[in-house]
Amino acid sequence: MSDVPTKKDVPIDLNIPDNYVQHTLTTTKPLPPITLSNILNEINWLSFIILTSTPIMGVIGAYYTSLRWETAIWAVVYYFITGLGITAGYHRLWAHRSYNASVPLQYMLAMAGAGSLEGSIKWWSRGHRAHHRYTDTDLDPYNAHRGFFYSHVGWMLVKPRRKPGVADVSDLSKSPVVRWQHRHYLTLILTMGFLLPSAIAWLCWGDAKGGFVYAGVLRLVFVHHSTFCVNSLAHWLGETPFDDKHTPKDHMVTAFATIGEGYHNFHHQFPMDYRNAIKWYQYDPTKWFIWSMQKIGLASHLKVFPENEVRKGQLTMQLKRLRETQESLTWPSNSDDLPVVSFDSFQTQSQKRPLILISGFIHDVSTFIDEHPGGAHLLVKFIGKDATTAFFGGVYDHSNAAHNLLAMKRVGVLHGGHPHILDIAKRVPPSQRLKIARYNELSSNYASSTAWSDGDEEEQGGTVKKLRK
Structure with missing residues (x-):
């Protein structure tokens, strides 16, 4: 029989109210x-x-x-x-x-x-x-x-x-x-x-x-x-x-x-x-x-x-304020929120509007093509094509601002496009590489199902683990 305490074995002081202040206010006049x-x-x-x-x-x-x-x-x-x-x-x-x-x-x-x-x-x-x-x-x-x-x-x-x-x-x-x-x-x-x-x-x-x-x-x-x-x-x-x-x-x-x-x-x-x-x-x-x-x-x-x-x-407190700032900003669409498009469909639709493929994402640059600092001709020659290498230093090693702006112009995901992008940093814009997340948005580290034992697991070495000193 296991000596590991179960959740129901942990003592609870029934004399302590859930909220002492509220308890006192309701029981005193x-x-x-x-x-x-x-x-x-x-x-x-x-x-x-x-x-x-x-x-x-x-x-x-x-x-x-x-x-x-x-x-x-x-x-x-x-x-x-x-x-x-x-x-x-x-x-x-x-x-x-x-x-x-x-x-x-x-x-x-x-x-x-x-x-x-x-x-x-x-x-x-x-x-x-x-x-x-x-x-x-x-x-x-x-x-x-x-x-x-x-x-x-x-x-x-x-x-x-x-x-x-x-x-x-x-x-x-x-x-x-x-x-x-x-x-x-x-x-x-x-x-x-x-x-x-x-x-x-x-x-x-x-x-x-x-x-x-x-x-x-x-x-x-x-x-x-x-x-x-x-x-x-x-x-x-x-x-x-x-x-x-x-x-x-x-x-x-x-x-x-x-x-x-x-x-x-x-x-x-x-x-x-x-x-x-x-x-x-x-x-x-x-x-x-x-x-x-x-x-x-x-x-x-x-x-x-x-x-x-x-x-x-x-x-x-700094993280809390950063979280508030983070939530006040508009962020690019994730791949799960975008339509998945085949390469043939991408090229076909590029004939009707300026679409460029970078890092597996399809971007509509129609509102930016005339504002591109390097000139519109650099974007025009990549319409309907994959410009990943050119964007990441082949032609110019773009700034963080350029990466963030590009991400806001996503309109689709190329079918099978992500597996070819081995460097995840090329898929995630700089503004999203560090983000503030609440504990319930993280992994199960904060709510492990193994935190409580039902007493059925085998003891390691026949003894209950001791607390860390």
Whole structure:
């Protein structure tokens, strides 16, 4: 009796639905739609007050507070410090575990991230992991399909109609730094968000008010919307060089707006890669920061997705676009689509219209005879004859364009003509020697009937084949 497993022997987990997202959406009840009668109860008042009051405070404060050049520089520097707390800390370290950080670096990033007032590490990472797992669905907390405004800031202004999909953050619950930040979050946001930027400006050049307005409040507004652009702009503007199944896109503008998080199509395909930008010239200061931390011993184990697989992703999209271009073009008729004509019939019909035989195909050159670069007389003397040798170098070694144009003028196939053309390249025009084909248009390599054994075949050597190492 054979030990080879049959198809029916392969275990199937009956507890796993065919589509988890659809299963969850159909088995859970959403909150009722927001209307004028319930909108006050459905507003997320804490987020609403923070996100609306800070820009108002910043504008009013700037109107009454002159901007000193020292404070302007400090505001920009602190923008990057607290922004990196989100991009290098919350995002790439804790949400995606794309590198290891030393304990001192973890505390620095946790404090800097708190200065951005975007929630604790645990809360932020839980939502972000759900975003990656359920991208563009109703289980995605900032679903881009609900519109630019919603994915940018709207999802925080009102209570979500559905709870975000399940995401595992048990690793974060075990982190002493994450627990410390979560426990002291209120103190940290007041200190890092407002007290520290004001104190630095006061102690160094006597501008506490300017430090509060510009490096505190207005800086916070810019950090907020920089981060929010990752959820909105990065899903709206740009290209999809790695995958177009979902909305994330790559664009330089988004990268500049988000401290390097703008190559979002790459990021969603390879989320555990510490990089967002893989080209040396692409703007990704978060990547440069993490790399620098590794060089001075504060970071290690920077994860990089295999280059081979990255290039496969790029090639897949390139082939897809080439396929679309290929399908938009008009191609010559194949031999199966053309009438088969005897040589005598070919010569007879050539007396009524200019037909020339090349590579076993009969071509009607009536629309081209007067446009032939070498002159009409070169075509006329081959009407009703085989011009294969002349076309392939006997008279002139024609260009790829000439081969492609000739193929479009096929009107028939000479009976018994193909077997005499030993070189297949003479039958296939250059434009068709490489073509994009879908897997179901290829051979049976992708659907081999021997992939499953019914247990009746003889075992080779009396043993089941082992998996390749």
